[in-house]
Amino acid sequence: MRVAIFTDETGWHTRQIQQALRARGAEGRCVDLADCRIDTAASWHGLVIPGYGRELPDAALVRGIAGGSFEQVTVRLGVLHALRELGVPVYNDARAIERSVDKSMTSLLLHAAGIPMPPTWAMESPAQAQRLVTRESAAGRALVLKPLFGSQGKGLRRVGCVDGAHVPLPSLKAYGGLAYLQRYVESPGFDWRVLVVGGRAIAAMRRCSAHWIHNLKQGAKVEPAALTPELATLAERAAAALQMDYAGIDLLPGADGPLVLEVNGVAAWQGLQRVTPFPIARALVDDLLDRKLAAARAATGGARRA
Known part of the structure; x- marks a missing residue:
């Protein structure tokens, strides 16, 4: 073969x-x-x-x-x-990659499948985006501005009410003229990465960092995490919603249970392998x-x- x-x-x-x-x-x-x-x-x-x-x-x-x-x-x-x-x-395949690389499509499909996630917006109008940020800020909430096609935690910025002060939306030129925004969820110092292969969650880890961004490329450390039924089921549902053969699912603790943040269709697993007893590539x-x-x-x- x-x-x-x-x-x-x-x-x-x-x-x-x-x-x-x-x-x-x-x-x-x-x-x-x-x-x-x-x-x-x-x-x-x-x-x-x-x-x-x-x-x-x-x-x-x-x-x-x-x-x-x-x-x-x-x-x-x-x-x-x-x-x-x-x-x-x-x-x-290409269809699955297109669904996962476009964060706005990922959000739509997760929402349609009833999967818990932070409220999310994607819009081209800077005026509409700025009004959204102002409204969320007035309610004491922050938003995370993300590149639509970004990865590894690069280009993430908090706007709205950040540490008690209003942070306006920056120019969208560096973001392809598009505002992709998710409501910021306060982290307890970690998030989870769950790997789903063939429809089944097989491994999990916690990514720990004092910073609000928990990607390994941004300095986070990894530690083992129990693959609880709650985490496994939610990750499997997220992968199924995007029809992925394999996927790295990023989840964050929420007030009412874990929330899905992102679905990675070309997921790296070098960090996860450090805390996983079997060979992931196999x-x-x-x-x-x-x-x-x-x-x-x-x-x-x-x-x-x-």
């Missing part, structure tokens, strides 16, 4: 996946989606995936998609869409091969168009 590992950078995560694939008798080749192309003259399927000649991989696992222009990212996602349509199981690979690839082969009778 040949599995394409789509990533824009190689390192610890890709080595873990390749090792887990080798243990299953499969080959994992790292491929940058920026190096793939559509070429309808090259083969019956019209794709060129470096390292696969005129053939297609048996499966694909997405570890990263490089940023670029709207047109570049559209074509890269188009390659993933095409692979799915051609019968190649993609883990997570769990991902086993789910890809035993569930997703097996289902795809069963649906096609094990044959691919020649």
